[in-house]
Amino acid sequence: MSLNPLINEKKHKKHYICDLPDPVLALIISSLPTKEAVRTSLLSKRWRHLWKDISKIDLKEGGYEEIQLFRELVSKLLVVCDCWNLTKFSFSCNVRENANKVNEWLCGFINPGIEELIIDLKMIEKPLVFPHHLFTFARLTKFHLNMDQILNLPSSILLPSLRSLSLKNIIFPDSSSAHRLFSGCPSLEELTLVYRNWMNVKAITISSPLLQKAVIRDWKYDDDDDDNNDDEDDYQSHEEDEEDDDIDGQNGSKCCEIVVDGANLKSFSYGGFPGNDYSLISTNALIEATIDIESPYYCFEFDHWELYQDAGYFVSSLLEKLSCVERLGITETTFMVLSTEESLLWNLPVFSNLVEFRIFFDYPIELSYQPLLEILKKTPCLQVISFGSGVCMPIDRANMDPLPLCFKTHLKTIKIRDCRGLQKELHGIKILLQSAAVLKKLHVRCRLYTFDSYSRTKVEVNTKEVFEKIAKFPQASVDCDMEFV
Structure with a gap:
């Protein structure tokens, strides 16, 4: 009997996932959402207990009708799972009156082998307690x-492997505890701070030799991108509501001086409305930065106009520290606060390394807008400029005056988003094409719909017609490649 048929049969034998060893299956199950991982126990007798060895647990409370089911699931996992096997734990819920139960859950799931820990807790009515050994985990990297509560920290903190730290809304008991936390993270590379206030901290220096990215959001009304339950998310006690009514969100004063020292800092982003004093030192390695000043509701009142002026001085000081960046993004309100004092625009630093400038507006920005021209005058080597919501120019204006030097010598790429095809927008694009002497590429993206202010209805944009008009502009087909998307 020939062995060839047996060999061929062996070669073409099908392999199934059930043929894999248990440790490999447990690893695969760990990659599933936690609820789906638990459901694998229904597949067969062999799979009944495999999910109990998962290394990742992600628990997020759903709507109000799911609260009881969520609590039962968490309690069951805590009993049957091998929590010492966890390397990633993510937990999000509204605590309400269940502080004791949440404390029990956190102490049960958090173990020294954790590498990634993500905790989001809201609607806290009683103090929560984290296990003190959490702040000495040798393997924790994220x-x-x-x-929104005081975080009581142990006297000794050392997180030697922590590379990414994100703190949102927590309240430090005092300056020394904040210092202990930041100094106890020698390997920190990414830092995100989202704060309503630093009420108990007068001054703090955040210094890490490996820090490469810093994101600061200094704004007390911060909404989670992936949370839609406004009634629950905005929960606060009566005393907290009184604090929120305070203009600066800092009990009426800028109570904290925060210094970020990072010799290897490459990316910096600031968002919100200035409520504290921030300083950057050792910024020569910076590559990109974004400043997103957001306007609080009360600043629209004339009585609070001085707050815009203060924000203007804040932005001016920040730009001085960011003068070495290669890529810079600025928003509409950031431009506005800079224009509250003429001296702020006159004293802008020269951005000699800047090659890409991103402008974020909610509407087309006029090319004759003085703050824009003043900044462009200080960017001699600019190669790429991006307009986030289109450009425009009054029909009676025939050019950019004065024309920034970079338009004559370096500007090679112009990107325009949300073009609606309005006459003043097309005129703005025409002026750009005529002004950029060494332009190589023009990217234009049309908005599908525009708003008709007369009929109060949405009007579909004729994209083809818009592109045909742009293509006929002088220099459009001669000096640059156009990309319409």
């Missing part, structure tokens, strides 16, 4: 904590 830690995110969102909790």
Whole structure:
């Protein structure tokens, strides 16, 4: 009998996932959402207990009708799972009156082998307690904590492997505890701070030799991108509401001086409305930066106009520290606060390394807008400029005056988003094409719909017609390649 048929049969034998060893199956199950991982126990007798060895647990409370089911699931997992096997734990819920139960859950799931820990807790009515040994975990590399409550820290903190730290809304008991936390993270590379206030901290220096990215959001009304339950998310006690009514969100004063020292800092982003004093030192390695000043509702009142002026001085000082960046993004309100004092625009630093400038507006920006021209005058080597919501120019204006030097010598790429095809927008694009002497590429993206202010209805944009008009502009087909998307 020939062995060839047996060999061929062996070669073409099908392999199934059930043929894999248990440790491999447990690893695969760990990659599933936690609820789906638990459901694998229904597949067969062999699979009944495999999910109990998962290394990742992600628990997020759903709507109000799911609260009881969520609590039962968490309690069951805590009993049957091998929590010492966890390397990633993510937990999000509204605590309400269940502080004791949440404390029990956190102490049960958090173990020294955790590498990634993500905790989002809201609607806290009683104090929460984290296990003190959490702040000495040798393997923890990523830690995110969102909790509108005082965080009591141990006297000794050392997180030698922590590379990414994100703190949102927590309140430090005092300056020394904040200092202990930041100084206890020698390997920190990414830092995100989202704060309503630093009420108990007068001054703090955040210094890490490996820090490469810093994101600061200094704004007390911060909404989670992936949370839609406004009634629950905005929960606060009566005393907290009184604090929120305070203009600066800092009990009426800028109570904290925060210094970020990072010799290897490459990316910096600031968002919100200035409520504290921030300083950057050792910024020569910076590559990109974004400043997103957001306007609080009360600043629209004339009585609070001085707050815009203060924000203007804040932005001016920040730009001085960011003068070495290669890529810079600025928003509409950031431009506005800079224009509150003429001296702020006159004293802008020269951005000699800047090659890409991103402008974020909610509407087409006029090319004759003085703050824009003043900044462009200080960017001699600019190669790429991006307009986030289109450009425009009054029909009676025939050019950019004065024309920034970079338009004559370096500007090679112009990107325009949300073009609606209005006459003043097309005129703005025409002026750009005529002004950029060494332009190589023009990217234009049309908005599908525009708003008709007369009929109060949405009007579909004729994209083809818009592109045909742009293509006929002088220099459009001669000096640059156009890309319409």
